[in-house]
Amino acid sequence: MTTSTARATRAEYCVIACAEAWRDNGEVLASPMGLIPSVGARLARRTFSPDLLLTDGEAMLIGPAGEPEGWLPYRQHLALATGGRRHVMMGASQIDRFGNQNISCIGDWSRPARQLLGVRGAPVNTLNHQVSYWVPRHSARVFVPKVDMISGVGYDSAAAAGPSATRYHRIPRVVSDLGVFDFATPDHSMRLVSLHPGVTLDEVRRATAFALRGVGEAAYTREPTLEELRLIREVIDPDGLRDREVRP
Template structure:
């Protein structure tokens, strides 16, 4: 006779996977542009559970299923058409991000003489101005969540409004190792909508270089949704059996 045992409690990394997966809820048939391990695991989990129409890519030229099986060919020209046509929801990283969602992945310090050279602007402006964008921050700190980014790569709500390019501009979520934000604050600024278990609103604010609005007030911010037993099994046994998620998020 066999008995079912309850899974071990979810780790911080697994809450982050769930929070990233939730960013694609309700998107329908769009391409998930997941950058990094935990966003990738989140996209695969969403595809296997509540967003079955989501399209996944191998990062190069193929559409793949949640288990990596090839389902179709995605030539570069078609990929660009999906980007510029709003048929992709990408989750990017950020070396810096401000309250309005302006993102920097190019340099730290003055652009003419930076103290650190990073990736470069890459496709961030096109992403943010043409299709939905969310962000994943694995190390929440005041060095990343800043009052003003040193260079704008991904375009935030304030600058998109100033330039009059809001028609296809849409920032959805910011997920970090401490909590989840949307852009429901004043002027479409960042708003804290959940904290991961074991994290307080005060800790989030102390790790943020600006004062974010808290949904429900300091005492009313909910805890990030707990993974179901099925979701935990999928994460641990199918999607990430090697435990790579715990290398990106500890604690």
């Protein structure tokens, strides 16, 4: 089946949704964490966001084809991060209705039922620059009313901390294998923006442990263009690794 006739897979809709997180960002450092966010960032750089900066995860800036493009010393990396010129897409073991994220533990932190990664750089990331989230398996165990421990700072927590926490704080979107979400509501509670084609509202409701805003206005995630499909399938991810993260 050729690119021109093949229908987009669920994974490819997720790639498109992740890529859209960096639309109109200008010259910022895109830091995708995970396979599908990485494919999305590279797709955005090759198409509608050519000014994005991408790194090899160590000390180099890389170009659209993965070739070295420049040096990014750690001091400069930190300057971008602390000055609001970075947009990370992280994972989340839990995320709640105001965008608080947990990657540290499940249960009471003093005696957790499960120990996870720890907070890592999540607090600094969320307070200093844009942070979006990628959840490959949307479920009520991940989308919870209140996280067990705050790693990434949500809108309610940032507001409670005051201006020093809200200066650069922004969560543009959450992408899951079911849809796209944001916090563009009066109280900054999570809103359903779009469903991936083939997903129903009932599926999203069952997989979310709190009431979502915007369910009556939600659209469908946009279709990839033929050129975007070609880039995803033939250039950026020719081995189809995306389908291992989100199965067709």
